[in-house]
Amino acid sequence: xxxxxxxxxxxxxxxxxxxxxxxxxxxxxxxxxxxxxxxxxxxxxxxxxxxxxxxxxxxxxxxxxxxxxxxxxxxxxxxxxxxxxxxxxxxxxxxxxxxxxxxxxxxxxxxxxx
Amino acid sequence: xxxxxxxxxxxxxxxxxxxxxxxxxxxxxxxxxxxxxxxxxxxxxxxxxxxxxxxxxxxxxxxxxxxxxxxxxxxxxxxxxxxxxxxxxxxxxxxxxxxxxxxxxxxxxxxx
Numbered sequence: 019x020x021x022x023x024x025x026x027x028x029x030x031x032x033x034x035x036x037x038x039x040x041x042x043x044x045x046x047x048x049x050x051x052x053x054x055x056x057x058x059x060x061x062x063x064x065x066x067x068x069x070x071x072x073x074x075x076x077x078x079x080x081x082x083x084x085x086x087x088x089x090x091x092x093x094x095x096x097x098x099x100x101x102x103x104x105x106x107x108x109x110x111x112x113x114x115x116x117x118x119x120x121x122x123x124x125x126x127x128x129x130x131x132x
Numbered sequence: 133x134x135x136x137x138x139x140x141x142x143x144x145x146x147x148x149x150x151x152x153x154x155x156x157x158x159x160x161x162x163x164x165x166x167x168x169x170x171x172x173x174x175x176x177x178x179x180x181x182x183x184x185x186x187x188x189x190x191x192x193x194x195x196x197x198x199x200x201x202x203x204x205x206x207x208x209x210x211x212x213x214x215x216x217x218x219x220x221x222x223x224x225x226x227x228x229x230x231x232x233x234x235x236x237x238x239x240x241x242x243x244x
Contacts, residue, residue, distance in 0.1 A: 022174075027172065050230045052232055054235075059237075059238075060237055060238075061136075061222060061235035061236050061237045061238055062175075062222065062224075062235040063235075064232045064233075064234075067230075067232050069230045108174055108175070110175075112230075114230065115229045115230050116230075117163075117226050117229075117230050117231060117232055117233055118163035118164070118165045118180050118182070118224070118226050118233060119165070119177060119180060119190065120165070120167075120175070120177065120224075120233065121177070121191075122167075122174035122175040122176070123174050124172055124173055124174045125172075125174050
């Protein structure tokens with residue numbers, strides 16, 4: 019069975035500060051890992067994905083994430099927060115080659131203070 | 133480029149009514165999925181399809197029915213709506229293997 023834990027339902031940072039959103043996963047098979055962002059009243063937009071290639075994955079809008087197998091983690095980072103980054107972020111896992119069966123974390127709402 | 137289109141965007145039902153949520157994609161994707169989103173719980177998989185004529189259950193399938201007669205369409209049916217089915221429903225589609233899913237904008241469903 020697979021599961022995802024996102025630590026912190028809300029994270030607040032100042033504009034220009036480092037963004038760190040935590041994601042830990044559990045999987046009995048090699049996983050694919052994803053980060054999605056959701057703006058109010060919209061669907062989910064893919065930020066980045068890990069599909070067993072490079073462990074450091076770069077995504078859109080300056081975000082990146084590092085796959086650490088030993089720590090079963092896939093934390094999302096961005097060096098400098100922008101006001102437009104305020105949204106809800108979801109980490110998700112799926113079995114390899116089965117990204118249509120995503121298991122999501124409960125989400126982290128990012129607040130950016132001016 | 134429409135992507136994944138869901139209709140309606142909003143709906144209010146009474147307990148016991150039936151309804152079909154529509155989902156259509158124009159990317160010729162094999163794989164399609166339905167999720168529901170509830171506060172503090174992320175998204176949970178209801179049903180999915182790996183091609184026309186092939187569907188299977190996800191994590192929370194009870195009370196929902198699906199079929200897939202064409203590659204483009206994947207409707208979700210509520211046969212007898214219950215208040216516990218009040219949620220935001222998302223449809224998603226993806227290409228082969230580990231391609232990430234593309235999501236629609238959702239249907240916000242309230243059941244009184």
